[in-house]
Amino acid sequence: MSLDEIAREISNCRKCQLWSTKTRYVPGEGSDKAEVVFVGEAPGREEDRQGRPFVGNAGKLLTEMIEKVLGLSRKDVFIANVLKCRPPNNRDPLPEEIDACSPYLIRQLEMIQPRIIVCLGRFSANFIFELLNIPFSGISKVRGKVFDAEMNGRKVKVIATYHPAAILYKPQLREIFEGDFRTIASLLKDRKTNPTLLDFVD
Numbered sequence: 001m002s003l004d005e006i007a008r009e010i011s012n013c014r015k016c017q018l019w020s021t022k023t024r025y026v027p028g029e030g031s032d033k034a035e036v037v038f039v040g041e042a043p044g045r046e047e048d049r050q051g052r053p054f055v056g057n058a059g060k061l062l063t064e065m066i067e068k069v070l071g072l073s074r075k076d077v078f079i080a081n082v083l084k085c086r087p088p089n090n091r092d093p094l095p096e097e098i099d100a101c102s103p104y105l106i107r108q109l110e111m112i113q114p115r116i117i118v119c120l121g122r123f124s125a126n127f128i129f130e131l132l133n134i135p136f137s138g139i140s141k142v143r144g145k146v147f148d149a150e151m152n153g154r155k156v157k158v159i160a161t162y163h164p165a166a167i168l169y170k171p172q173l174r175e176i177f178e179g180d181f182r183t184i185a186s187l188l189k190d191r192k193t194n195p196t197l198l199d200f201v202d
């Protein structure tokens, strides 16, 4: 099973009602060898139009952080959402939609086996923290902290930050947001410059 095969499965999905209101499925995109996976909430209007994650205004900010702060390109990482279809008018995902759709994200994570999972916003953090048995006490409490977790017997670092759309509404949070990306950059650098940090190897 490859990421492409999962994407093909998603493209036929009718497990919840969102397939009938969406324009395009948004399975996620990037490298199957990504060290970092970014997880958002659900596609917005532009993502629904293009079938690609984080390509609207919030996506431009995310892309800028990936390029300028991490020194990577979108092709080096993997970007996905908990939901693969846009909820009408960007309403919050319903519990039954999460139950139906999240197995796709879980399989993507299991396949990629990233070293770092970055949760973008409250909704994604809530989902990933629960999945990986990390206590979740609200996005402003957990953001910027690095949590050690395990997924299928492999170590994974989990960090949450604000959703990039929140930064567009509240530019005063941008400094904190950039700081969280610098924390992610330092996690990536640890691995590149210090071969003794092998705690990620199974």
Ligand code: URA
Pocket: 040, 041, 042, 043, 044, 047, 052, 053, 054, 055, 056, 058, 059, 081, 165
């Ligand atoms: N917001 C999200 O959570 N995901 C996207 O892909 C775009 C906007």
